[in-house]
Amino acid sequence: MSFLSKIDPRSFCRVGEIHVIVGPMFAGKTTALLRRVNLESNDGRNVVMIKSSKDTRYAVDAVVTHDGTKFPCWSLPDLSSFKHRFGVDAYEKVDVIGIDEAQFFGDLYEFCCNAADLDGKTVIVAGLDGDYLRKSFGSVLDIIPLADTVTKLTARCELCSRKAFFTFRKTREIETELIGGADMYMPVCRQHYVNGQTVKEAAKMVLESHEVVGAAARSLKFIYQSKLAPRYDFLQGNNMEFIQSLLNSENENVTGLGASIITHSCQTSMEQKALSDAGVIKKLTCMLGGSVTQKDASLESLATILEGNPDVISKFMEPENGGALGTVTELTKDKNARTRLLACLHMLDCHKEIFSFILIAEKEDLQVLAFEANVIDKLVNHLRNGPLLSRRLEGILIALANMCSRLERCRDRLLSLEKCVTNESKGLSVTEAFSAVEAMHQSFDIYIFFMQAMKFVTDALSQDSGEILHLKGAARCIKLPLCAGSAEGPDHKVLYNIVCRLTLHFCRRLFPRLEPMTFWSHGSNFTGYSKAPLQIDTASNDLKIFVPLLVSALDAISNIVVDFLAHKTMFIQCGGVKQLVQLSKPMDLTIRVKAVCALRNLTFLVNDKCKEEILSELTQLTLRSLICGNFSDIICYLEYPEACVQELALALVRNLVICLSLSKRWIRERKRRWFTG
Ligand SMILES: Nc1ncnc2c1ncn2[C@@H]1O[C@H](COP(=O)(O)OP(=O)(O)O)[C@@H](O)[C@H]1O
Numbered sequence: 001m002s003f004l005s006k007i008d009p010r011s012f013c014r015v016g017e018i019h020v021i022v023g024p025m026f027a028g029k030t031t032a033l034l035r036r037v038n039l040e041s042n043d044g045r046n047v048v049m050i051k052s053s054k055d056t057r058y059a060v061d062a063v064v065t066h067d068g069t070k071f072p073c074w075s076l077p078d079l080s081s082f083k084h085r086f087g088v089d090a091y092e093k094v095d096v097i098g099i100d101e102a103q104f105f106g107d108l109y110e111f112c113c114n115a116a117d118l119d120g121k122t123v124i125v126a127g128l129d130g131d132y133l134r135k136s137f138g139s140v141l142d143i144i145p146l147a148d149t150v151t152k153l154t155a156r157c158e159l160c161s162r163k164a165f166f167t168f169r170k171t172r173e174i175e176t177e178l179i180g181g182a183d184m185y186m187p188v189c190r191q192h193y194v195n196g197q198t199v200k201e202a203a204k205m206v207l208e209s210h211e212v213v214g215a216a217a218r219s220l221k222f223i224y225q226s227k228l229a230p231r232y233d234f235l236q237g238n239n240m241e242f243i244q245s246l247l248n249s250e251n252e253n254v255t256g257l258g259a260s261i262i263t264h265s266c267q268t269s270m271e272q273k274a275l276s277d278a279g280v281i282k283k284l285t286c287m288l289g290g291s292v293t294q295k296d297a298s299l300e301s302l303a304t305i306l307e308g309n310p311d312v313i314s315k316f317m318e319p320e321n322g323g324a325l326g327t328v329t330e331l332t333k334d335k336n337a338r339t340r341l342l343a344c345l346h347m348l349d350c351h352k353e354i355f356s357f358i359l360i361a362e363k364e365d366l367q368v369l370a371f372e373a374n375v376i377d378k379l380v381n382h383l384r385n386g387p388l389l390s391r392r393l394e395g396i397l398i399a400l401a402n403m404c405s406r407l408e409r410c411r412d413r414l415l416s417l418e419k420c421v422t423n424e425s426k427g428l429s430v431t432e433a434f435s436a437v438e439a440m441h442q443s444f445d446i447y448i449f450f451m452q453a454m455k456f457v458t459d460a461l462s463q464d465s466g467e468i469l470h471l472k473g474a475a476r477c478i479k480l481p482l483c484a485g486s487a488e489g490p491d492h493k494v495l496y497n498i499v500c501r502l503t504l505h506f507c508r509r510l511f512p513r514l515e516p517m518t519f520w521s522h523g524s525n526f527t528g529y530s531k532a533p534l535q536i537d538t539a540s541n542d543l544k545i546f547v548p549l550l551v552s553a554l555d556a557i558s559n560i561v562v563d564f565l566a567h568k569t570m571f572i573q574c575g576g577v578k579q580l581v582q583l584s585k586p587m588d589l590t591i592r593v594k595a596v597c598a599l600r601n602l603t604f605l606v607n608d609k610c611k612e613e614i615l616s617e618l619t620q621l622t623l624r625s626l627i628c629g630n631f632s633d634i635i636c637y638l639e640y641p642e643a644c645v646q647e648l649a650l651a652l653v654r655n656l657v658i659c660l661s662l663s664k665r666w667i668r669e670r671k672r673r674w675f676t677g
């Protein structure tokens with residue numbers, strides 16, 4: 001084949017051109033490309049624009065300059081696919097091809113060569129000649145030998161406004177291709193490029209060393225979180241200064257290490273005092289404003305420094321410690337559960353049980369964490385170590401009750417503590433602690449809180465187990481027939497134990513107190529409950545104490561007596577029925593309702609023997625007055641009982657008649673007498 005036969009005949013009619021526009025970012029390369037393409041177009045030539053599909057910064061289907069000028073384009077991953085996508089016929093008709101972001105096309109050389117040399121196209125190429133490291137970028141420099149013209153544009157240096165030849169990358173990423181605009185890159189002059197790179201290198205070194213320190217601190221922190229780590233002696237040499245310097249660090253891992261060392265090593269009150277005197281509390285308080293890790297580390301260390309040390313605790317509460325207590329209080333509401341718990345435990349150490357445990361009362365996740373943090377033991381220790389002020393006692397009781405209100409293991413722990421103390425005969429059992437404290441404070445306030453605490457526990461006993469819930473629900477509406485054995489099962493053994501103890505304790509303490517109160521409520525010239533006119537002095541202060549006390553007590557009784565027969569027997573033997581009957585007589589409506597409710601629960605699924613005992617106290621007159629109202633032989637203010645009392649009393653009767661032959665006979669006989677005479 002001759003030389004001439006190799007030449008494409010088309011090349012004689014169309015002569016191609018290649019023009020290359022390079023420069024740093026923001027130099028106006030795209031602007032120049034668009035201007036030239038527009039000029040060609042205005043000259044009547046057929047133009048088409050291509051850009052790399054990698055660049056989606058401003059638009060997908062248009063070439064856009066940094067100042068917003070647009071031109072529609074083909075957005076392609078490579079140039080070789082262009083002819084096929086554009087269509088061979090359409091391609092034939094094209095005179096001018098513009099290519100933007102040319103550095104991203106790997107096949108730039110082949111495409112330009114073919115388009116200009118063989119197809120006679122005018123190809124105008126715009127792209128970066130160098131990357132952020134001033135290294136040749138893509139194939140842009142490869143086409144310089146093919147080019148008719150090469151234009152290197154300059155931008156304005158962002159730092160000094162002199163001519164900018166280079167592109168400076170502001171971020172730490174190191175990959176060559178990284179799409180971005182002014183957020184990541186800036187055009188710079190030679191001087192600022194060199195300076196910038198130096199600063200960047202230095203910053204990198206600093207950052208890396210910071211990271212090394214951080215990593216080392218993190219590893220040490222983990223070591224100090226292990227029980228096996230050696231204890232750090234704060235009192236020796238410059239050791240305290242070292243801890244202070246750790247806590248002063250800007251690096252979170254380093255401050256965390258300081259906190260971990262304290263948590264792990266501080267054990268004696270001397271060390272607690274030394275740390276407090278060295279201003280560590282204030283430093284740790286500052287950390288409470290940091291990240292979650294910092295907060296938690298600080299809370300744990302603070303708790304260690306404060307634990308069981310009243311001097312340090314009072315120092316912690318001083319205002320010069322940066323409002324530490326206030327900050328911890330805030331953290332009890334933190335969104336992070338562990339932080340909330342740690343803050344609550346902290347409050348516990350600072351003798352703020354009521355507050356802290358009311359906060360966690362409803363949150364089972366926190367109760368689990370609190371249990372794991374030995375809160376039951378801590379609270380019981382507080383009780384044992386009395387004497388306690390009434391508000392503190394109140395807090396501890398409510399806290400204990402709340403803790404036991406959901407978690408079986410809390411109750412188990414409470415019982416096991418009591419057992420272990422009793423067996424070893426050292427210190428007080430929980431029950432004894434309650435009594436001792438009660439004896440110390442002969443105030444009704446305490447008693448009310450005690451009752452409330454008992455109610456929490458007994459409520460919980462009824463709620464936790466499905467079966468007991470069932471029983472309780474049944475007892476409430478008295479409509480569900482229950483099988484006698486339904487309350488048995490392994491879980492109930494523990495509940496049974498607790499309830500027995502509580503009931504015994506409860507009844508022992510309650511009745512001597514109720515006696516004078518019921519007596520008092522019926523006036524000093526009392527001759528008998530059924531005949532005594534009710535004389536409650538509503539202006540009296542005693543009423544404020546009396547009513548809530550009884551309400552709590554009756555709630556607790558209702559819960560206690562609803563399920564197991566053993567409790568009912570115990571309760572009856574303690575003279576409970578007599579008390580309930582007295583409280584069901586006309587007086588405060590809430591008390592009457594609660595008393596009748598307790599009676600109703602007491603009679604729920606009770607055996608004949610118990611029923612007989614109950615019925616001997618619960619007279620015909622009482623039942624009649626509760627259901628039908630007053631009769632001429634009773635002096636009473638109420639003409640007709642309230643509907644709620646009536647309803648409960650009817651449920652009580654219903655309980656009495658269910659399944660038990662004796663009751664049936666008894667009721668039948670009395671029913672005949674009531675309704676006939
Ligand atoms: N430091 C700068 N120097 C020059 N132009 C800048 C600078 N920062 C922003 N610009 C804007 O960028 C435009 C150039 O945009 P463009 O043509 O897209 O540049 P290139 O394609 O080279 O990145 C200029 O007309 C100017 O309005």
Ligand SMILES: Cc1cn([C@H]2C[C@H](O)[C@@H](COP(=O)(O)O)O2)c(=O)[nH]c1=O
Binds near residue numbers: 029055131179
């Ligand atoms: C320096 C440099 C730039 N890039 C990217 C950043 C942009 O997306 C484009 C250049 O766009 P312009 O139209 O020239 O402003 O290229 C990159 O990936 N790597 C670099 O080193």
